[in-house]
Amino acid sequence: MVSGGFRKSNHPAIIGFLMPFATAGIASVSVLWGWNDDSPLFFRLTFIVLIPLFLIFGLWLSIKSIPLIQAKGDKDYAYSGLVLNIFFILLYVFSAISIGYIRPR
Numbered sequence: 766m767v768s769g770g771f772r773k774s775n776h777p778a779i780i781g782f783l784m785p786f787a788t789a790g791i792a793s794v795s796v797l798w799g800w801n802d803d804s805p806l807f808f809r810l811t812f813i814v815l816i817p818l819f820l821i822f823g824l825w826l827s828i829k830s831i832p833l834i835q836a837k838g839d840k841d842y843a844y845s846g847l848v849l850n851i852f853f854i855l856l857y858v859f860s861a862i863s864i865g866y867i868r869p870r
Contacts, residue, residue, distance in 0.1 A: 775839035778830035782846035784823025785853040788816055820857060824850040 795811040827846035834840045 773837050775830050775833050775837040775843065777826040777833065778837075778839040778843035778846060781823050781826030781828075781830055781850065782842040784819055784826065784846070785849045788819040788823070788853060791819065792816055816857065817854075820850060820854050824854065 791811065795808065823846065827843060827850055830839070830843040830846070834843055
């Protein structure tokens, strides 16, 4: 718990908090880097596989970190990560639905 005056960090809470931002960075880089790419496979792998996996992993880490709050602290990171991951998952789902219905003709 406390050794040398320092508390051990709640690493799942911190990583779970940072995962939505890492996912947004991956999405931004893939759009900017592959904008003129002729390969739709790159976008499909990124947006259909990689981004949901990162968001679900962040949500899992945030949920996993909640029981560790008493022992390790970082309550703010745990709950903020939970809210951010849920928000980004909902944003992803609604974006995927709207892209499916609104297609250029």
